[in-house]
Amino acid sequence: MQENNIIISNDELIEDKYDRLRLIPWWDQDRLKKAKVMVVGAGALGNEIIKDLALLGIGEIYIFDIDKIENTNLTRSVLFRSEDIGKYKAKVAAESAMKINPDVKAKGFVLNVIDDVGLGFFRNCDIVLGGLDNREARLAINRACYKVNKVWIDGAIEALNGIARVFEPGHGACYECTMTTVDWQLINKRKSCALLTKEEMKEGKTPTTPTSSAVIAGIQVQEMLKILHRDRNLPTLIGKGFVFNGLTHDSYIVDYEEKNDCMSHDIYDSIIDQKWKSDEISIAEVLDVIRKDLGENAVIDLDRDIATFGKCNCKNIKKIFKPVHKLKKADLICEKCNETMSFDTIHTIDGSENFVNKTFKELGIPYFHIIAGRLGVNMKYYEFTGDKDKYFVEE
Ligand SMILES: [Zn+2]
Ligand SMILES: [Zn+2]
Structure with a gap:
């Protein structure tokens, strides 16, 4: 009996480990x-x-x-x-x-x-x-x-x-x-x-x-x-x-003083969750959805410049598809003549490009990104919510 009592009181003494924080x-x-x-x-x-x-x-x-x-x-x-x-x-x-x-x-x-x-x-x-x-x-x-x-x-x-x-x-x-x-x-x-x-x-x-x-x-x-x-x-x-x-x-x-002309003050209003997976859905399919939302001349605005094709003086053309920021010397070396190539970049996609069957992942966009659809000054933002499990632990 007495032992039981002791055990019970010991149990009561065991505190939650966050107890001192909760104080x-x-x-x-x-x-x-x-x-x-x-x-x-x-x-x-x-x-x-x-x-x-x-x-x-x-x-x-x-x-x-x-x-x-x-x-x-x-x-x-x-x-x-x-x-x-x-x-x-x-x-x-x-x-x-x-x-x-x-x-x-x-x-x-x-x-x-x-x-x-x-x-x-x-x-x-x-x-x-x-x-x-x-x-x-x-x-x-x-x-x-x-x-x-x-x-x-x-x-x-x-x-x-x-x-x-x-x-x-x-x-x-x-x-x-x-x-x-x-x-x-x-x-x-x-x-x-x-x-x-x-x-x-x-x-x-x-x-x-x-x-x-x-x-x-x-x-x-x-x-x-x-x-x-x-x-x-x-x-x-x-x-x-x-x-x-x-x-x-x-x-x-x-x-600190807030600067009115600061380039960082860009807020995305109305972000829409889409079940899209960026290594599955094509650029053309996404543009379709955006045009249903915004109008048939809507375009996709990327938040980075993507290098698309390298062009060499020797007439060789090479696929790059990488954000310009991530380009390395080797990406621009012509495999035919070993010279450094110039390259095309893209920021806005209007559907006329010859790579709209590619996925956003192939374009060099990271998983779980948010892209903009735009018609004139009308903007809507779309999240690749289907990529969520690439980052988050299971809930
Ligand atoms: Zn600022
Ligand atoms: Zn070349």
Whole structure:
């Protein structure tokens, strides 16, 4: 009898593992459990972000990084071990997150966020966290998040210092609004060399520490928590930056000014879910649907230039079908005479093209993307919702 009593009282003593978190008055663990969070970059910052998300019991964590783990990552990455060297960061980070907390589902993708992640993915996440080391990827995330109306939280570190910023479409400055002339010069310098030689360029290395990444990732994740509890009216960093100087112990808030002529403020209204799979449905079939919606002269507007055919002085013509941004030197070498070819590009499809029987995947559009149909100034947007299972874990 007495033993039974003891057992019962022990049972009562076992607390839910999130109990200390639930003591925060506005905390709703259930929301965190239901949240789908995208993390771009699994370096020093990304590791700290993912660790925090796992500890907090975020339901679904989706991690994007194209790099493999190197020896030098081990001093700044809590999720990696020496036996992981040579493996993909995104994959190992996802595995480690699920080991830290088996309640979470985490999935790693070896995809470049600039070209290879469909907008539908951004649209179907709750929030985006960035742990990136370059402006070009930040700009791409910024534009993607704006189009589908998602908050994104950027972080950056250098030595003992760092900054965390929160951007919400329609609520103050976006990332592009904060960019200075120097930022643009650096991006354009990369882009001007980009077309043919980007593969040969190495990103400049920045000194980073596990300490500054812990501080900044902590701020980023805390901001995410507040934004997931929007209705609690907590102060957030939306449109602002938190600057931390670890050397002098200063920290302060920067208020960014929204720029009216900013090129990133493009919002997609009225996005229509379509069961289309981008490796099955043809361009012609999609154009048919769009014309039924908008009118018979409607066209498809792509959000990127696609290189279609390479043309050589020797009269050779070569199929390319790749976004211009992703072209490499080898794509433009004529296999007949070894010279570099010029090439045609396409941005708008009106049905007269000789490749409308191709799929969007064959055109170089990523899975789960959103494309625009347009008649004059009338626009409608279509999501390849049939591709959803390419990214999301089963529900
Ligand atoms: Zn802007
Ligand atoms: Zn040739």
